[in-house]
Amino acid sequence: GENVEQHPSTLSVQEGDSAVIKCTYSDSASNYFPWYKQELGKGPQLIIDIRSNVGEKKDQRIAVTLNKTAKHFSLHITETQPEDSAVYFCAAREGGSYIPTFGRGTSLIVHP
Amino acid sequence: DSGVTQTPKHLITATGQRVTLRCSPRSGDLSVYWYQQSLDQGLQFLIQYYNGEERAKGNILERFSAQQFPDLHSELNLSSLELGDSALYFCASSARTGYSTDTQYFGPGTRLTVL
Numbered sequence: 001g002e003n004v005e006q007h008p009s010t011l012s013v014q015e016g017d018s019a020v021i022k023c024t025y026s027d028s029a030s031n032y033f034p035w036y037k038q039e040l041g042k043g044p045q046l047i048i049d050i051r052s053n054v055g056e057k058k059d060q061r062i063a064v065t066l067n068k069t070a071k072h073f074s075l076h077i078t079e080t081q082p083e084d085s086a087v088y089f090c091a092a093r094e095g096g097s098y099i100p101t102f103g104r105g106t107s108l109i110v111h112p
Numbered sequence: 113d114s115g116v117t118q119t120p121k122h123l124i125t126a127t128g129q130r131v132t133l134r135c136s137p138r139s140g141d142l143s144v145y146w147y148q149q150s151l152d153q154g155l156q157f158l159i160q161y162y163n164g165e166e167r168a169k170g171n172i173l174e175r176f177s178a179q180q181f182p183d184l185h186s187e188l189n190l191s192s193l194e195l196g197d198s199a200l201y202f203c204a205s206s207a208r209t210g211y212s213t214d215t216q217y218f219g220p221g222t223r224l225t226v227l
Binding site for chain 1: 114116143145154155157160167168170202204214215216217218219220221
């Protein structure tokens with residue numbers, strides 16, 4: 001089955017800095033990579049996703065890049081704000097599965 | 113707000129007891145997924161239902177069971193509860209199944225505490 005590694009487990013940045021979270025996956029058949037943000041006391045919320053036929057996708061201050069050859073994908077947040085503080089999860093899903101495999105999460109702390 | 117609702121928000125019970133968690137998917141979504149989130153295990157997939165039928169099974173204990181009703185809401189039943197079952201339980205829904213790019217939308221979760 002799929003295995004997703006996520007790093008770092010904790011990331012502390014100053015407001016206005018950029019933050020990068022990296023994930024690697026094991027199954028080359030994976031073709032869908034969503035990112036979720038989980039705020040304290042809430043469920044994970046989809047913030048951006050990327051399909052395997054795309055190398056990069058942007059949505060305002062967030063972007064995701066995918067390197068299929070190296071089997072890794074990254075989340076980039078620019079101009080971080082205190083409200084970006086949350087736990088971020090990456091996930092990978094192979095074409096034949098309905099179920100994504102999640103990384104262990106990254107706790108992002110943005111200091112004002 | 114994802115459109116997925118879960119009740120109750122919090123549940124405190126004793127070891128050996130049985131509880132039922134309820135989930136209503138987003139309007140029109142046919143698939144429901146249940147996940148368990150604990151500090152040491154992360155987000156673990158338990159089971160998926162599609163239009164009333166079980167479609168995929170993950171790391172679900174035999175003491176746990178689920179079902180999806182004709183109105184598409186789902187219930188997760190946890191029995192003979194143990195201290196280690198204390199966790200957040202999330203329900204997610206998606207429009208279809210069989211499509212690997214279907215987005216899952218998560219509910220706010222039920223926090224279960226077993227004393």
